[in-house]
Amino acid sequence: MENQTQKVVTRFAPSPTGFIHIGNVRTAIYAWVYAKKNNGTFILRIEDTDKAREVEGSIEHIEKCLKWLGIEWDEGPDIGGPNAPYKQSERLKSYKKYAQILIEKGYAYADPYTEEEVEAMRVKADEEKRPFLYRDHRPLNPPVWDGTIPLRFKVKDIKSYEWTDLVRGKLSAGPEALDDFVLIKSDGYPTYNFAHIIDDLEMGVTHIMRGDEFISSTPKFLALYEALEINRPKLVTLPPIMGADGKKKLGKRDGAKDFLEYEKEGYLPEAMLNFLAFIGWSPKGEEEILTSGEFINLFDIKQIHISGGGYNEEKLDWINKEHIKLLKEYDLEKYVFAWLPKKLQIKKIIPIITERISKFGDIKTMVENGELDFFYKEPVYEANKLIYKNTDKNKTVSNLKEVLEVIQMTDESQYNKDNIKIFLMELADSKENRGQILHPVRFALSGLDKSPDPFILADILGKKETITRINKAISVLS
């Protein structure tokens, strides 16, 4: 726990502009885990101030992503809370109130120019190869702000800023980093730069976790905190996540996928949380597989990384496999069955999946690749494939007949993979080479070059079907 003079309040504040990806969710879980660790409050807030970019259904999508991971928020648009509402579009009154305060203090003025006029000034400056600063073009007699033209922040002291970030340490920006920026747009909605300051203030947010793309606009935030004379929350900058090429920062435009895709591919939410936790943070020790409780326990802002890195889906596959191993029998069955066609939903098939999933990475791919088809697909036998290395046709037939005898002698109540293994291994050991027995049986049951072992196959198929398939193999050879 931190020194607790103040309750920790964090928030995840996405904008509803379509699906969210790994990067967004990573930000959410760091804010969430920090609140959890400190018995604090985690808020979900929707930053819907850009009506043009809004995509219907985004909010539900965001909520679904978080819930899938097991992340609960204490306050949010769906459940309300002491600082409701939690959508910025419903908080316009607050922004107006603080805008008025800024105007009165001489920190804000109405911008009489149209967007095109400002753009023209910008282009001209660019052509003349000098930096464009709006503050060099301030109107001499700004009109009274009536809410239909933009309201701009007025930079009073042109100065450098220096501040401390809990992850990055000392950060700074030169005087040209801060210009007169728009607080409220001509459509009446506030900009991010203004709105989040007011919301964080009113909601009592103590720690802001966000990506490093906001470092450059931090002087704007600092200037606002100063102008409004309010305490600023602690700033926690998260390292960037690089895309698959390892070059550009991960983003929607360059191929970041919908976070829910991972659910659709059959990754466990626990594995996903574990995976995300390590993109930008690592614990003091060397453990890599963490449950959500362990994550909360171990989390510390001090261990958040500074530099960015890519993420490695091969490692996600491994993490997923390790989490499957941790599942209790009941949960494992529930998880596995959710991915199987009805007729494959039998307990005995589970070990095959847990043992062989790493071949495919995720369970969806495994099923799609026909790894389990042997169960209901009649094998196509080829004599030469049934015969093991140095044995011949006749020998193989007689071996299979011996196997048949053993199977038939096994009582239905004794018929399970452990017993089948004991009986068949005993028979196999009596030969000069175990493969003489085991190979043709495996092939007779699966018809595949690569398959699970014959014992588990025989068990899953059942005594009757096992006998049928071995007989077929014999007839192909005879």
Add this chain to the structure above:
RNA sequence: GGCCUUAUCGUCUAACGGUUAGGACAUCGGCUUUUCAAGCCGGUAAUCCGGGUUCGAUUCCCGGUAGGGUCACCA
């Protein structure tokens, strides 16, 4: 381009200024073995470059190089 920022195995990372530079994934080899997996054991592999400070730099400072971010009435 201006400003900001980052830099350890192929990848993700660990290392109070003193370590044979550690771990994980991937890869390679061995064991096991009826196949493919799995499992177990082992191997290969890294401090961007150049200066400086220091008895001693992966670590601190400066410069270079390379990467990333940002320069909106988007967040």
